[in-house]
Amino acid sequence: MNEDFVVTPWEVKGRVDYEKLAKEFGTSKIDEKLLKRIEKIAGELHFMLRRGIFFSHRDLDWILEKYGKGEKFFLYTGRGPSGHTHIGHLIPWIFTKWLQEKFDVELYFQLTDDEKFLVKRELSLEDTTNYAYENILDIIAVGFDPEKTHIFTNTEYAKTQYKLALKIAKHVTFSTAKAVFGFNESSNIGITFFPAMQAVPCFLPSVLKKKNIPCLIPAAIDQDPYWRIARDVAPRLGFYKPAQIHSKFIPGLGPSGKMSASEPKTTIFTTDSPDIAEKKIMGAFSGGQATAELQRKLGGNPEICSICQYYYFLFEEDDEKVRKIFDDERSGKILSGEHKKELAQRVKKFIIEHQKKREKAKDRIEEFVLRD
C-alpha cells in the first residue's frame, strides 16, 4: 500500500489516493455506463454519485441486472458504536436512504456493540450498548422508512445472529481471518470471531424470508475487507455474494485523514450544541495563505480546504454552487473567515434540524428495532 496513506477497517491516515486504493482492494470503479443505468431506474443521480463520493463497487452491475428482472435486493449497512455519531457517519446513511427510496428496498442496519467493546480497552459493554442506542436515534433521524428498515444492536439480537454466525465461522479459519484483518496471536478470541457476526446480515434476510435475496452494502471503502470473508463463504452456504458500493471519507476539519470521533476538535458530532459546531467550523483548517492579503493575491486550494470539502461532501447539493465555492477559494475572491461563517450557519441549521428529529426518534425506536 502507498506509504503516504493507510486504509484499514480501523484506521484511515493521510491523504487517500482513491484510484490506487480501488486498484489495491481489487474493486471496480463506478463508470459512466453504470451511472446511466442507475439514473434510468432512479430517475435522477444523487449528488454523491455525480461527484464520485460513492466511487467504487463490487457486483453493482449484477445487482442492477437482477433488479431489472424484478429481483429486488436489500441494503445492509452498519455502525460501530464507540461514541456519538458525527457528520461523517451520516454521509453513507443519507445516501443509503436515497437508495432505499429510489429502489424501494428493505434496509438492515447492524450496530456492532460487541466489536467496539472487544477492541476498545477503555469501553465497557454497557458503554458500547448505550452508544448503540444513541446512534440509533441518529439513524432514525436520517429519515429511513420505518416499514422497510430493521435496526439491531448485536448483543440484543444475538440469539438470531449467533446461529448464522456459527455457520459462517465454520468455514473461516483463523489463518484466513488473520490475513484479511491483520489479527495476531495476541488478538482476543472475541474479535477473531467477530467477522462472522459482521457477515451475518449479508445472509440473514435470505434466512428469515426463506429465499435467496441479493444484498447491497453501501459503506466507506475502509470496510471492504469485512465483506471478503462474506463473499468467500456465500457460495458454500448457498447464498449470493454481497455486492458493495463504496464511498470516500469525509475529511475532518483538520489538515488530513477522515473525520474521526477520536479527534473531537476536528469532528462535529450530531450531539454537539449548534454553538460548539460553529466554533469547530470557525477553527477549521482551510489550507489558506498566511494573511488575508496573500490569500486575495495567491488564492487557496479547495482540494485541501476542509470548508470547501464540507460543501462538496454534504452541505451543498447544487453542483454549480459547489463549483463557484471552489473557484472563489482558488482565486482568493473569498477569505477563509467569510467562508467559514457561511458554512457555520448551514451546519448550525443542519444540526438544529437533525437534533429535533433525533429527539422525536426516542419515541419511535420500536418502529425500527429488531430484538430477539
Add this chain to the structure above:
Amino acid sequence: MNEDFVVTPWEVKGRVDYEKLAKEFGTSKIDEKLLKRIEKIAGELHFMLRRGIFFSHRDLDWILEKYGKGEKFFLYTGRGPSGHTHIGHLIPWIFTKWLQEKFDVELYFQLTDDEKFLVKRELSLEDTTNYAYENILDIIAVGFDPEKTHIFTNTEYAKTQYKLALKIAKHVTFSTAKAVFGFNESSNIGITFFPAMQAVPCFLPSVLKKKNIPCLIPAAIDQDPYWRIARDVAPRLGFYKPAQIHSKFIPGLGPSGKMSASEPKTTIFTTDSPDIAEKKIMGAFSGGQATAELQRKLGGNPEICSICQYYYFLFEEDDEKVRKIFDDERSGKILSGEHKKELAQRVKKFIIEHQKKREKAKDRIEEFVLRD
C-alpha cells in the same frame, strides 16, 4: 504426557494412569480428610466417592468451607450433543444429582450444540440442536429437582450468554486458547471463540442473581482444560474461580479407552432397545482366558474386564457385592458368559426404567429449560 494414554477434551485413548494424570493436570487428589468432610455434611458417601470414581478436584475444600459458613455453591455441568446419550455420560449426571440432593443446591446444565457443530464436519447445526433436545430428555430422566435445575442449549440461550462470553473473551488471547486447547491456524474462528461460551455458566448465576456465588463443576477429568481459562479470567471479572470435582472415564465394552459414541458397538446408548443393549453386553470384552477350562483354572482380570468395570462404575452400589464379583472373576469361579448374562439383565432393567422416565420427560421440558 505418558505415551500409553492420551487425555484431551476431545480424546481419551489407552489405559489411563489417573495418579499420573492428576499430577500432570495439576489437580488435587480427593483424600480421606476431604471425604470425611463431605460425609459429615451429606450424611453418607456416594459410592462414586467411596470407590474413587470421582477422585480429583480443584478447590473442593474451599467450596466446603464456604458451604460450612452458609455460603451455598451452585453446580455446573454440561454435555456436547454430538449424538445420543450413552451410559458413560450418565455417571457424572447421577453423581451431580446426588450432590444437588445432599447439598440442596442449584444446577446449571449447558448443552454445547455450537461446539459440536463447529468441530464435527459431518454434523449440521440442526443435527446438534436436535441431539441437544434428545440429550435433555436423558438429563431430566436422571431425576434432577425441577425447582433447582436449569438446562439450556447454547444456540437457544445465546442472547443471555453472548454478553458474558464477550466479557470473558476480551481477556483471552488466541495464543492462550491455542496453548490450552491445542488450536492452530487452521482452527475455525467459531471454535476458537467457544471456550468463552463454555466458561459463561461458571459466572452466569452470579450475574443473574447479582451476587458472587461459588461454582462447583462435576465432570470427567478430560474437561479440566476448559476451566483453566475460566479460572484465569474469574478474578479479572470479579468472580470466584470455579471449583471442580473430576471423575474417571467409564470404560467402553471393548478392550480400552472410555465409552464413546464414536464406537457404537462398544457403547450402550440410552436409546438402544433393551435387546440391543443385551447383545452389546453379551459381545463385550472381558479379558478372560481362551477357554472355559482355562478360565476356571487361571481366573480372569477384573481390572480389564469391562463387565466387572460396569458393575464397579454403575450397576452395583454395594461395595461388598462388587468385591465378590471381582473375586469371582479373579479366581475363575464365574465364567464370562454367566457374568455377562447377569449384567445384561441389570442393564436391560436400567434401560427400560430410564426410557420410561425419558418418555415422560418430553412433557416436562418447560419445567427445566432456560431460553432467551
